[in-house]
Amino acid sequence: MGRMARRLFIGSGGALIALGGVSILGCGLRGNRQGATLERLSVMLADIVDPIRIGQAACETIGIAGLQEEAGANVHVSEALTIQCAATRRARLRAGCQADFAQGRIVVCDRYVLSRTEMLVAGLLHADALS
Amino acid sequence: MIRDGRTISPDDAATQCDVLIVGGGPAGITLALELENSGLRVVLLESGGDEFDDRIQQLNDGRLTALDTTDLSAASLRMLGGATNHWGGHCLPLDRIDLERAPLSGLSGWPFRYADMHDYYVKASTYCETGALDYDLDAIAGLGPDDLLLSDPRIETRLIRQSTPTNFGTAYGPVLKASETVDVWTWTTAVGIDIDESGLADTVHTRSSEGVPGRFRAREVILACGAVENARLLLANNARIGRSFGNRNGLLGSCYMDHPLGGAAFLHLQQPTRKRANWSHGLQTRDGVDAHLVWRLSDEELERERLNNTQFFLIPLSDDPDERAQQRRRAKGLEGLKSTAKWVLGRDQKNFRLSASYCDMIQNADALAVHAYQEITGGERVSRLLLRYETEQQPNRENYVALDEGARDAFGMPRAVLNWSPTLEDRDSIVRSAIRIGAIVGERGLGRIELEDHFDLRYWDASTAWHQLGTTRMSIDPGQGVVDPDSRLHGTRNLYVTGGSVFCSGGRANPTMTIVALAVRLAEHLRSKRGG
Numbered sequence A: 001m002g003r004m005a006r007r008l009f010i011g012s013g014g015a016l017i018a019l020g021g022v023s024i025l026g027c028g029l030r031g032n033r034q035g036a037t038l039e040r041l042s043v044m045l046a047d048i049v050d051p052i053r054i055g056q057a058a059c060e061t062i063g064i065a066g067l068q069e070e071a072g073a074n075v076h077v078s079e080a081l082t083i084q085c086a087a088t089r090r091a092r093l094r095a096g097c098q099a100d101f102a103q104g105r106i107v108v109c110d111r112y113v114l115s116r117t118e119m120l121v122a123g124l125l126h127a128d129a130l131s
Numbered sequence B: 001m002i003r004d005g006r007t008i009s010p011d012d013a014a015t016q017c018d019v020l021i022v023g024g025g026p027a028g029i030t031l032a033l034e035l036e037n038s039g040l041r042v043v044l045l046e047s048g049g050d051e052f053d054d055r056i057q058q059l060n061d062g063r064l065t066a067l068d069t070t071d072l073s074a075a076s077l078r079m080l081g082g083a084t085n086h087w088g089g090h091c092l093p094l095d096r097i098d099l100e101r102a103p104l105s106g107l108s109g110w111p112f113r114y115a116d117m118h119d120y121y122v123k124a125s126t127y128c129e130t131g132a133l134d135y136d137l138d139a140i141a142g143l144g145p146d147d148l149l150l151s152d153p154r155i156e157t158r159l160i161r162q163s164t165p166t167n168f169g170t171a172y173g174p175v176l177k178a179s180e181t182v183d184v185w186t187w188t189t190a191v192g193i194d195i196d197e198s199g200l201a202d203t204v205h206t207r208s209s210e211g212v213p214g215r216f217r218a219r220e221v222i223l224a225c226g227a228v229e230n231a232r233l234l235l236a237n238n239a240r241i242g243r244s245f246g247n248r249n250g251l252l253g254s255c256y257m258d259h260p261l262g263g264a265a266f267l268h269l270q271q272p273t274r275k276r277a278n279w280s281h282g283l284q285t286r287d288g289v290d291a292h293l294v295w296r297l298s299d300e301e302l303e304r305e306r307l308n309n310t311q312f313f314l315i316p317l318s319d320d321p322d323e324r325a326q327q328r329r330r331a332k333g334l335e336g337l338k339s340t341a342k343w344v345l346g347r348d349q350k351n352f353r354l355s356a357s358y359c360d361m362i363q364n365a366d367a368l369a370v371h372a373y374q375e376i377t378g379g380e381r382v383s384r385l386l387l388r389y390e391t392e393q394q395p396n397r398e399n400y401v402a403l404d405e406g407a408r409d410a411f412g413m414p415r416a417v418l419n420w421s422p423t424l425e426d427r428d429s430i431v432r433s434a435i436r437i438g439a440i441v442g443e444r445g446l447g448r449i450e451l452e453d454h455f456d457l458r459y460w461d462a463s464t465a466w467h468q469l470g471t472t473r474m475s476i477d478p479g480q481g482v483v484d485p486d487s488r489l490h491g492t493r494n495l496y497v498t499g500g501s502v503f504c505s506g507g508r509a510n511p512t513m514t515i516v517a518l519a520v521r522l523a524e525h526l527r528s529k530r531g532g
Helices: A002-034 A038-047 A051-062 A064-073 A075-081 A086-102 A116-130 B026-035 B054-060 B096-100 B114-127 B168-178 B227-241 B299-305 B321-344 B354-363 B365-377 B424-443 B512-530
Strands: A106-109 A112-115 B002-004 B016-022 B042-045 B062-064 B155-162 B182-186 B188-195 B201-208 B213-223 B260-273 B290-297 B310-317 B382-391 B400-408 B414-419 B447-451 B495-497
Touching: A038 A075, A038 A086, A038 A116, A051 A064, A051 A106, A051 A112, A051 A116, A064 A075, A064 A116, A075 A086, A075 A116, A086 A112, A086 A116, A086 B424, A106 A116, A106 B424, A112 A116, A112 B424, B002 B168, B016 B026, B016 B512, B026 B042, B026 B114, B026 B168, B026 B182, B026 B512, B042 B188, B042 B213, B062 B400, B096 B114, B096 B299, B114 B512, B155 B424, B168 B182, B188 B213, B188 B227, B213 B227, B213 B512, B227 B400, B227 B414, B260 B310, B260 B424, B290 B299, B290 B424, B299 B424, B310 B424, B321 B354, B321 B365, B354 B365, B382 B424, B424 B447
Parallel strands: B002 B182, B016 B042, B016 B213, B042 B182, B062 B414, B213 B495
Antiparallel strands: A106 A112, A112 B447, B155 B290, B188 B201, B201 B213, B260 B382, B260 B447, B290 B310, B310 B382, B400 B414
């Protein structure tokens, strides 16, 4: 009985690990296949204090072209767009914002003190919603 | 002994003394008490008496020519205890950086360091009834990192001790009354000081509240009348005797400072949080003193960013309009409760209306009860906080007290005119501090800072703490200050000035504790000088 239980435990653990590995691989492959879309940045909306106000202010001060240009050069945004898993992507963007703050890449946008990354995301999403 | 200047005329025997103190506020009373057992004969002149008197108080009235949120006729009080009759009671020493860094505006700084003030602050803590000189967070029993909103060395959580608040008049009046070496002359106002060519001040001219002239002779004269009145008396006296003692470089009356205060920013928390010690009422130190917590940027941050020393009170807010209305009702009810309690205790009766306060209290009793319940259970969760600043102001010559030659008080002295406002540099420092806090809380994943929307307005909606500082600033260099490091008026041999007026910089702290500590320090100097 004890031997059976141990085998079952080891077997189910191995199956879980294998399933996790396949999932991660699948996520990555699917992400590459589908390509990056702007909508993927929307996972960050819940982390932005007032996304409409900030997005509007970002569009007005930097302009849509400027936002797109800066987003292309922003490593956090670029990397996030390649991540399929929403939770991982959100965590990547959050970490990017915290790194921005730590490294002084901050901006005051309509009185909010923000990381440049979150301002870009809010601006891009606002522009996307308008189009 | 207390002598009533309205009914007793000064005679030669009673008015000769070793040390004459003008002003019975926290500085003057502390000085008198510190000299009581020194063997020196001390006279303390107080313009008012035990109780508020509107006619005497009006001697303080004067014109404001810039920001008008202060009131010269009410900020300092002409009665025994001075401004401690209506102070808030927040106590803390100046920070090390305040004493060790020269003002950013380029003027000279304090001529001594924190270590030199330590022992005087210990005594000041006793006078202010704030327990030990211990301002570490460890002073609060059971306070751990989890009780704080943020633990980060760049944003320090600092302690303020709450005095009862001690009224120096009622607390120490009985000691002075019983004293055999200190005579307190109430209802006696100083109107002039005779100073000879050598800088020796020997006679102080007075008027009783009824206008009867008097004269007091002393070996040492100390002015302790507050920053506006110290400056007014010295400026008027220099004009009267045709001299410019303490005013070699036109600094007498200038560099007036206050602690501007108002809303700096909102902190939107990433996650709603339970109640933290940062905004809790009822904190107490291990030695039984009520306490509050504030945020401030560390000395290293202030140095690197060249920022004024500013403290931020964290005040929870609600995004829910109904909750905001409830908060307003709670605040109104609390105000009614406080005013009524003060009235019952015999304080703050000037603008008090029992009917209004009582109605405020009763009509908002439900909001108060809910708040009390939440306070007890800690059930309220917070997602937004107001950062309310109280900031150092850089000394500059554009903020000054001068004489208003066109207006005279009841004793014929020119009234004061105060030209004071917070400067754009002060404003920028607050904004930059809030942005720096925004960067740190962002980095730590705590939340986001939204700056207040009033910084483009004239004077940016700043209010004032009614802290009058800096019109007779202390400096070893007569070209940079009005009094020397011993607090003696430059150019004189025995005329001293003490109180908030000698501040070189104001830091973030309520000044009362430092004012008391400086008085203890001056007493030590006078004892040493006179062999007491």
